[in-house]
Amino acid sequence: MIKSIYDTIVKRIEIQEYKITLDKEKAIKEANQMTFVLQELLNETKNLVAEKGFIDKKQEINFFKNIKPQILGKLIYYNKIYRIETSCPAKGGEFYKTYFENELDKLNKEFKEHFVDSDFYRYIKSGREDLDEKYFSLGNIDIMEGLNSFVFEIDPHFSTYYDYKVAHIIADELLYNYIRNRLNPESEGQSTSLTYINYDDMFWTDSKNALIELIYALYAARSLSNGRLAISKISAITETLFQIELGDFHHAFHRMKVRAGSKTAFLDYLKVSLEEYMNKNL
Incomplete structure (x- = not known):
């Protein structure tokens, strides 16, 4: 259920955002439309979720850590754009610039106060997973942990509270870029939404073990996000990108470690293939 939900969500949001420009003249209308869609x-x-539920704890954690925050984060983001743009007193000039500078200062202060100095923010940004069950399981909300009053209003059957915090991190980071683009004259009139790319014709055609070997190589070399991404997250992103299910990739990797011959057969093959291609194009 979870993977199909994730794929559907990504596709539907991308299709809607493909139509969005967020030009100054259109931002209010488009942000309002996206708010309703999301x-x-x-x-x-x-x-x-209420109808189907989760098959196990891993699926539940993945939903509240990775899937729901993507929808809610974009919803918060477009709602904030709508509120900011409808409150803007000018279309240009110094007053316009001052308004968005103040909005950026406000965002920076709120973000620093609620996220940057928090253990939870560091946990999310480091790609850790050891406290996932605490943060992203239903029924684990601790109202004495210093959370704000919103904790009393959430639906305990559809939130762990921390999924809401992840969503706010996503929204604020998107909003930061949006405001910066408004302040940069060269970017005015350009789309600030994510670019829509059709991935339907891109899929993995080599073996699953080959892809798993590549994933672990990137992880071991700390080539992605300075090594902060967990191997499970890299795997999940890769599965979505290349339209493949890797199954128990941990077990597959351990079998590679004890296989006869080269332990890095696919990487060896890539090296030889690239060298041949280079020599052919001299």
């Missing part, structure tokens, strides 16, 4: 998508997802 609210509907969140409600659909909530109903599906």
Whole structure:
């Protein structure tokens, strides 16, 4: 259920954002439209979770850590754009610039106060997974942990509270870029939404073991996000990108460690193939 939900969510959000420009003249209307679309998508997802539930704890954690925050984060983001743009007193000039500078200062202060100096923010940014069950399991909300009053309003059947915090991190980071683009004259009139790319014709055609070997090589070399991404997250992203299910990739990797011959057969093959290609194009 979870993977199909994730794929559907990504596709539907990408299709909607492909239509978005967020030009100054269109930002209010487009942000309002996206707010309604994402609210509907969140409600659909909530109903599906209530109806189908989760098959195990791993699926539940993945949903509240990675899937729901993507919808809610974009919802918060577009709602904030709508509120900022409808409150803007000018279309240009120094007053316009001052307004967005103040919004950026406000965002920086709020972000620093609520996230940057928190253990939870460091936990998320480091790609850790050891406290996932505490943060992303239903029924684990601790109202004495210093959380704000919002904790009393959340639906305990569709939130762990921390999924809401991840969503806010996503929203604030997107909003930071949006405001910076508004302050940069060269970027005005350009789209600040994620670019829509059709991945339907891109899929993995080599063996699963080959891809697992590549994933572990990138992880071991700390080539992605300075090594902060967990191997499971790299694997999940790769599965979505290349339209493949790797199954128990940990077990597959341990079998590679004890196989006869080269332990890095695919990487050896890549090296030889690249060298041949280079020599052919001299």
